[in-house]
Amino acid sequence: MNSPTATVPAQTRDFRGAGFDFASFLFTGLTGLATWLILAILAVILLNILVNGWEGLSWHFVSTIPKKDFFEPETTGVLPMIVGTTIRVFVMTLFVLPVGVITAIYLSEYAAPLSPITRFIRAAVNNLAGVPSIVFGLFGVGFFINFVGKGLDALLPGAGSNWSHPSLIWASLTLAVMTLPVVIVATEESLRAIPPGLREASLALGATQLETVWKIVLPQALPGIMTGGILAVSRAAGEVAPILFTGVAYYMASLPQKLTDQFMDLGYHVYVLSTQSPNIEKTRPILYATVLVLLLLTFALNFLAILIRARMRKKLRALT
Amino acid sequence: MGDLRNDSARRTAGWMGIQRGHHARPLEWLTERLIFAVSLSTILVVFLIFLFVVREALPIFRGQMDSAAIQKTIPPADLDKLSPKELGQYLGLTGKQLAEMDRETLLALMEVRLEAQNEVPTDIRTDKDARVNTTEWRYLVLPHQWTGYDKAEFIWQPIGQIKKYNLVPLVVGSLKVTLVGLCFAVPLAVAAAIYVSQLVSPRWKEWIKPGIELLSSVPSVVMGTFGLLVLAPVLKKAFGYEVPLNAFVAGIALGLTAIPLVFSIAEDALTSVPRSYIQAALALGASKWQTAWQIVLPAATPGVFAAVVLGFGRTIGETMVVLIASGNASILSWSIFDSARSITATIAAEMAETVAGGHHYRILFMLGSVLFAVTFISNLIGDVVIHRLKGKLEGKRG
Numbered sequence: 001m002n003s004p005t006a007t008v009p010a011q012t013r014d015f016r017g018a019g020f021d022f023a024s025f026l027f028t029g030l031t032g033l034a035t036w037l038i039l040a041i042l043a044v045i046l047l048n049i050l051v052n053g054w055e056g057l058s059w060h061f062v063s064t065i066p067k068k069d070f071f072e073p074e075t076t077g078v079l080p081m082i083v084g085t086t087i088r089v090f091v092m093t094l095f096v097l098p099v100g101v102i103t104a105i106y107l108s109e110y111a112a113p114l115s116p117i118t119r120f121i122r123a124a125v126n127n128l129a130g131v132p133s134i135v136f137g138l139f140g141v142g143f144f145i146n147f148v149g150k151g152l153d154a155l156l157p158g159a160g161s162n163w164s165h166p167s168l169i170w171a172s173l174t175l176a177v178m179t180l181p182v183v184i185v186a187t188e189e190s191l192r193a194i195p196p197g198l199r200e201a202s203l204a205l206g207a208t209q210l211e212t213v214w215k216i217v218l219p220q221a222l223p224g225i226m227t228g229g230i231l232a233v234s235r236a237a238g239e240v241a242p243i244l245f246t247g248v249a250y251y252m253a254s255l256p257q258k259l260t261d262q263f264m265d266l267g268y269h270v271y272v273l274s275t276q277s278p279n280i281e282k283t284r285p286i287l288y289a290t291v292l293v294l295l296l297l298t299f300a301l302n303f304l305a306i307l308i309r310a311r312m313r314k315k316l317r318a319l320t
Numbered sequence: 321m322g323d324l325r326n327d328s329a330r331r332t333a334g335w336m337g338i339q340r341g342h343h344a345r346p347l348e349w350l351t352e353r354l355i356f357a358v359s360l361s362t363i364l365v366v367f368l369i370f371l372f373v374v375r376e377a378l379p380i381f382r383g384q385m386d387s388a389a390i391q392k393t394i395p396p397a398d399l400d401k402l403s404p405k406e407l408g409q410y411l412g413l414t415g416k417q418l419a420e421m422d423r424e425t426l427l428a429l430m431e432v433r434l435e436a437q438n439e440v441p442t443d444i445r446t447d448k449d450a451r452v453n454t455t456e457w458r459y460l461v462l463p464h465q466w467t468g469y470d471k472a473e474f475i476w477q478p479i480g481q482i483k484k485y486n487l488v489p490l491v492v493g494s495l496k497v498t499l500v501g502l503c504f505a506v507p508l509a510v511a512a513a514i515y516v517s518q519l520v521s522p523r524w525k526e527w528i529k530p531g532i533e534l535l536s537s538v539p540s541v542v543m544g545t546f547g548l549l550v551l552a553p554v555l556k557k558a559f560g561y562e563v564p565l566n567a568f569v570a571g572i573a574l575g576l577t578a579i580p581l582v583f584s585i586a587e588d589a590l591t592s593v594p595r596s597y598i599q600a601a602l603a604l605g606a607s608k609w610q611t612a613w614q615i616v617l618p619a620a621t622p623g624v625f626a627a628v629v630l631g632f633g634r635t636i637g638e639t640m641v642v643l644i645a646s647g648n649a650s651i652l653s654w655s656i657f658d659s660a661r662s663i664t665a666t667i668a669a670e671m672a673e674t675v676a677g678g679h680h681y682r683i684l685f686m687l688g689s690v691l692f693a694v695t696f697i698s699n700l701i702g703d704v705v706i707h708r709l710k711g712k713l714e715g716k717r718g
Binding site for chain 2: 032098143
């Protein structure tokens with residue numbers, strides 16, 4: 001089945017398109033049109049948000065803790081949401097990076113490519129990437145809050161033991177589980193891009209495999225690992241569904257103090273503003289401004305990841 | 321390279337690393353075991369997701385929940401006549417919880433239970449549906465003529481005294497929105513994939529590809545808001561339908577979130593068609609378009625199919641777009657210009673109102689496990705198809 005003739009059914013094809021070929025012109029134009037349409041829609045989305053969001057954006061807006069009624073355009077602010085989103089994403093990174101990087105090291109440096117266990121791990125990574133985000137939310141409730149949280153409450157009795165409730169830590173862990181495949185895939189890609197000659201040289205000099213991984217492979221892969229982390233962060237920063245029942249709060253008067261507190265969140269705030277506003281016309285500027293803050297956060301991170309990756313590729317090209 | 325790696329892998333084998341090269345290195349041996357153990361966590365996580373989402377839904381699957389508005393009551397005086405098992409069942413307690421409670425608490429609980437039943441309004445009391453356990457499968461999937469309705473209907477209405485949990489409106493809502501999304505996204509994304517991988521010059525490709533992939537970094541909650549603020553009024557004006565927020569608007573916004581995924585997988589599959597195919601066709605005098613349409617696309621068809629299947633999995637599991645832009649009315653309607661409510665949006669919107677462990681809560685977890693199963697299967701199909709295609713196009717590389 002490997003020969004080209006087997007893939008393309010044997011039949012006579014008439015390729016004598018002499019002169020101007022109308023069909024070619026038409027279909028090239030159509031597919032090109034589709035491509036530019038997608039890019040145009042993207043441009044419309046970004047411009048629309050940028051133009052409309054810019055008006056509502058001010059230093060006061062991003063540095064104010066709003067009072068109970070955050071639908072008032074003059075007095076509202078998004079500081080607790082920015083803080084909440086940042087903390088939940090940061091805590092998530094602490095969990096997801098080590099596990100994801102170690103798994104990628106195993107897959108790229110140790111695993112025999114065809115063994116059943118490797119295939120199982122790869123299948124699990126692929127499947128994890130496709131699980132709907134709302135199912136992660138349910139998992140967070142069923143596992144972290146109702147199982148781990150209840151277990152912790154039983155283990156650590158006493159005042160202040162309040163683990164079996166939605167909180168920052170459970171939301172972060174749920175997101176960590178969700179972004180695990182992002183980190184694994186990005187890290188493994190960067191590990192595979194390292195020339196095998198480097199490893200061979202290290203092994204030939206008498207280094208053990210672990211020494212090679214630790215001192216030769218990992219430093220080279222660092223930009224790739226950072227990219228993976230940034231991609232995971234930017235994906236998680238915009239996700240709302242997994243944190244809906246695992247930690248987000250509609251309103252909190254103060255910033256979260258400890259990991260068992262609930263928190264306010266930018267993405268969730270966008271949802272609240274767009275669906276529960278008493279007067280959508282009046283709150284439109286703050287809705288747009290909040291969306292802009294969220295987009296700036298995720299796009300800045302994505303842009304950083306793209307830059308690091310480009311630099312890494314250039315460096316590797318110089319090496320090989 | 322492969323041989324070398326196998327060699328070194330063999331070197332690490334052996335108990336505690338004693339057979340490794342020159343010195344025994346138990347610490348390294350231990351670290352490497354640890355790396356392996358951590359890498360198993362992905363398998364564990366998938367297993368745990370399945371286990372804990374299904375666990376919460378299990379009483380529904382096994383028919384152990386009873387959501388009837390009127391239930392059999394037992395006067396508190398009869399406490400001693402009941403066996404612990406019957407009592408546990410009646411009060412909804414596990415054996416352990418039961419053992420921890422004293423007689424007074426149990427009596428109080430039975431009293432509360434009786435009072436709650438006495439407070440059921442009389443018009444409900446005479447309703448024939450009040451004694452119906454609405455979590456039974458026939459009420460979940462088949463139409464039923466509820467009191468006040470002219471004919472048998474599919475109703476999702478988890479509020480009020482008689483809770484109606486028919487799943488059909490939600491499934492139809494999900495499929496409707498997903499179908500609109502895919503019909504919008506797939507032609508655009510596949511056409512763009514053909515254009516970018518085969519027809520455009522490499523210089524442009526470097527700019528277009530990241531551009532389309534940038535679309536995937538727009539969070540779904542933002543895409544939903546865009547649907548609500550921009551798409552809804554524009555599409556309403558263009559098509560002149562009645563309901564401003566409907567399956568059509570949500571589907572288009574959903575399609576926008578699916579385009580980058582479908583595009584990258586299809587583009588990847590088209591690019592992995594060997595250059596020799598393309599060069600052979602061009603050498604025979606075919607135009608670029610003829611090569612793309614008659615040689616490359618047929619060779620990569622399974623990859624395009626996989627892109628559609630994976631796109632389906634992504635689209636049907638998307639929550640925030642549908643929650644914001646679809647209108648969320650849980651009525652059964654096949655028209656795409658009617659408001660629709662998807663499975664995901666239902667879980668997201670109603671979970672906060674449920675009592676943990678109650679029937680509504682468990683029904684939502686059941687919906688979640690169904691969703692998990694559907695996406696699991698579509699992911700599996702997509703992955704297997706891509707794997708086979710790559711094996712075929714790149715030779716047997718594994």
